[in-house]
Amino acid sequence: GESVGLHLPTLSVQEGDNSIINCAYSNSASDYFIWYKQESGKGPQFIIDIRSNMDKRQGQRVTVLLNKTVKHLSLQIAATQPGDSAVYFCAERRNDYKLSFGAGTTVTVRA
Amino acid sequence: NAGVMQNPRHLVRRRGQEARLRCSPMKGHSHVYWYRQLPEEGLKFMVYLQKENIIDESGMPKERFSAEFPKEGPSILRIQQVVRGDSAAYFCASSLYGTGDEKLFFGSGTQLSVL
Numbered sequence: 001g002e003s004v005g006l007h008l009p010t011l012s013v014q015e016g017d018n019s020i021i022n023c024a025y026s027n028s029a030s031d032y033f034i035w036y037k038q039e040s041g042k043g044p045q046f047i048i049d050i051r052s053n054m055d056k057r058q059g060q061r062v063t064v065l066l067n068k069t070v071k072h073l074s075l076q077i078a079a080t081q082p083g084d085s086a087v088y089f090c091a092e093r094r095n096d097y098k099l100s101f102g103a104g105t106t107v108t109v110r111a
Numbered sequence: 112n113a114g115v116m117q118n119p120r121h122l123v124r125r126r127g128q129e130a131r132l133r134c135s136p137m138k139g140h141s142h143v144y145w146y147r148q149l150p151e152e153g154l155k156f157m158v159y160l161q162k163e164n165i166i167d168e169s170g171m172p173k174e175r176f177s178a179e180f181p182k183e184g185p186s187i188l189r190i191q192q193v194v195r196g197d198s199a200a201y202f203c204a205s206s207l208y209g210t211g212d213e214k215l216f217f218g219s220g221t222q223l224s225v226l
Contacts, residue, residue, distance in 0.1 A: 034215075043218050044154065044202070046215075089153055097142075097159055097166070097209055099144075
């Protein structure tokens with residue numbers, strides 16, 4: 001399953017399929033990006049980060065892609081599991097310390 | 112290693128009362144950030160503090176809101192004379208260096224409900 005644009009806040013994906021969550025950022029000067037996962041009633045949990053001098057970074061079952069030309073960030077989750085159901089936020093760093101968060105995408109995994 | 116600790120988890124106040132939210136950063140972290148989250152929205156930056164110093168409070172309302180991070184003890188976010196619009200989840204995060212290119216570790220938040 002794939003979310004397209006910031007205006008599609010939900011993504012439903014079949015268990016075992018790959019998920020793609022998209023995020024458009026606003027500031028071309030942003031140089032650091034993070035994906036967070038937030039489960040209901042909990043604080044955001046770090047998933048993966050990427051600096052602007054990279055275009056791809058892989059973690060365990062997750063990959064982040066950065067396209068600076070179009071100011072687009074995506075998070076790919078391989079073999080989505082029920083435990084991946086959560087709200088996913090992208091965040092960009094616009095100055096030395098302040099992270100700005102997007103509105104989030106709710107991912108629901110279907111059994 | 113204890114993570115970022117916030118208390119209380121839930122706080123109910125009546126309009127006009129004061130709310131005090133506490134945050135203990137991760138061990139060794141001296142940089143604290145407060146964020147507010149409204150339902151169905153992302154986190155909005157409020158204030159960034161180092162020990163005994165407010166570095167950036169540009170996201171915090173000028174009236175009724177204040178924050179501190181004393182030399183000893185937790186960081187406190189204080190909201191005076193609360194109104195219904197203050198109802199939200201308030202998250203605290205901490206980092207080691209405060210350089211920005213390091214991940215923030217978040218607490219579980221305080222859910223403030225104003226009646």
